Amino acid sequence: MFLTFGIDRIDEDAQGAYVFRLLLIPAILLIWPLVIWRWFILETNRDAWPNRHAPPRHAHFWVAIIFAIAIPAVIIAGLSVRQTWPTSFKPQKLSFLMEQSQ
Amino acid sequence: MSEKKAPFFVGYLGVPKALKSFLLKVSLLIFAGFTAGAVLAGATQDDPGQAGFRFDYERQTITAILETKPYPLLYVTESNDRIKAGHTLMLSGQDKTPIMANLASLEANEVKISGVILKRGELDMLQVAGGKRGVEDLKKQSTIPPSEALGKWRLQGEICDGKCLAGAMNPGRGLAHKACANLCLLADIPPVFVSTKPIEGNEYLLVAGPDGGPFPRELYHYVGQFLELEADIEKRGDLLVLIIDPAKIKAVE
Numbered sequence: 001m002f003l004t005f006g007i008d009r010i011d012e013d014a015q016g017a018y019v020f021r022l023l024l025i026p027a028i029l030l031i032w033p034l035v036i037w038r039w040f041i042l043e044t045n046r047d048a049w050p051n052r053h054a055p056p057r058h059a060h061f062w063v064a065i066i067f068a069i070a071i072p073a074v075i076i077a078g079l080s081v082r083q084t085w086p087t088s089f090k091p092q093k094l095s096f097l098m099e100q101s102q
Numbered sequence: 103m104s105e106k107k108a109p110f111f112v113g114y115l116g117v118p119k120a121l122k123s124f125l126l127k128v129s130l131l132i133f134a135g136f137t138a139g140a141v142l143a144g145a146t147q148d149d150p151g152q153a154g155f156r157f158d159y160e161r162q163t164i165t166a167i168l169e170t171k172p173y174p175l176l177y178v179t180e181s182n183d184r185i186k187a188g189h190t191l192m193l194s195g196q197d198k199t200p201i202m203a204n205l206a207s208l209e210a211n212e213v214k215i216s217g218v219i220l221k222r223g224e225l226d227m228l229q230v231a232g233g234k235r236g237v238e239d240l241k242k243q244s245t246i247p248p249s250e251a252l253g254k255w256r257l258q259g260e261i262c263d264g265k266c267l268a269g270a271m272n273p274g275r276g277l278a279h280k281a282c283a284n285l286c287l288l289a290d291i292p293p294v295f296v297s298t299k300p301i302e303g304n305e306y307l308l309v310a311g312p313d314g315g316p317f318p319r320e321l322y323h324y325v326g327q328f329l330e331l332e333a334d335i336e337k338r339g340d341l342l343v344l345i346i347d348p349a350k351i352k353a354v355e
Contacts, residue, residue: 094332
């Protein structure tokens, strides 16, 4: 439905072009809920198109700071909890000890 | 107006004078940061030691008695240049290909097996050649040499897959090492316990389940961790076999 007439309604560049629609079939099968949602938004004129060109840059500074702290913290925490090879442990023969204790 | 005069770096044009010092500092800082990161990451890794496929031995053909429990083992009966009679050799298939099903019907038979040797110190293994080149049944039933009980021991060390440890890979640490080892164990590759110190001259022990069969899958989460365990050990030929006791195994702190 979307590829036969829906796409013509929301994208005027698609009008009169048909062959490329076959190429869209696999991806539309994969993300069909997103396609339906976007179709609904565009059909009902709810799309705030300027927002697409205004990424939320105001959060970038704090995200960068948090990542700069969190990444080394995760690495240090991982290294501090990992096991160390018990180099000094000597194998103990228990059956011999048990025989002695009896 | 002041914005127009601000220097702006464009990669394919010359560096603005005002930015040269800043660019140099940032470049040096990034270079030093990545170098330090690489050195620190390298320092956290253990030296994997010397091990590998011994292609320089060329293909080895071994006449031996086959035992299939807990994992396929060869009791070598005829010496050649590389492998002496009396040696016990573990087997694996190509890559992670299971081999047990092909050998199950040959228990206690004399066989001629061809393949490539992997070796790390005293630990060795034969990767059996694929297809009919690999295993020849000599149609002669034999007796598996008796095992010798060495008693119960308390050990510390790590359970690895015997093939990567013997030289197919360089065993590392952590989750990737554990996942790789468990995939190998699923493919009938014998698990090997690496002891902190040698037991009767051997620091590598084949691991068997509590019933003498293969290492149980319920214990795979212990693979790749440093462990303390108590277990019976027996000697089969010159190979030590550790009979795991699920109740007496725990991770070292």
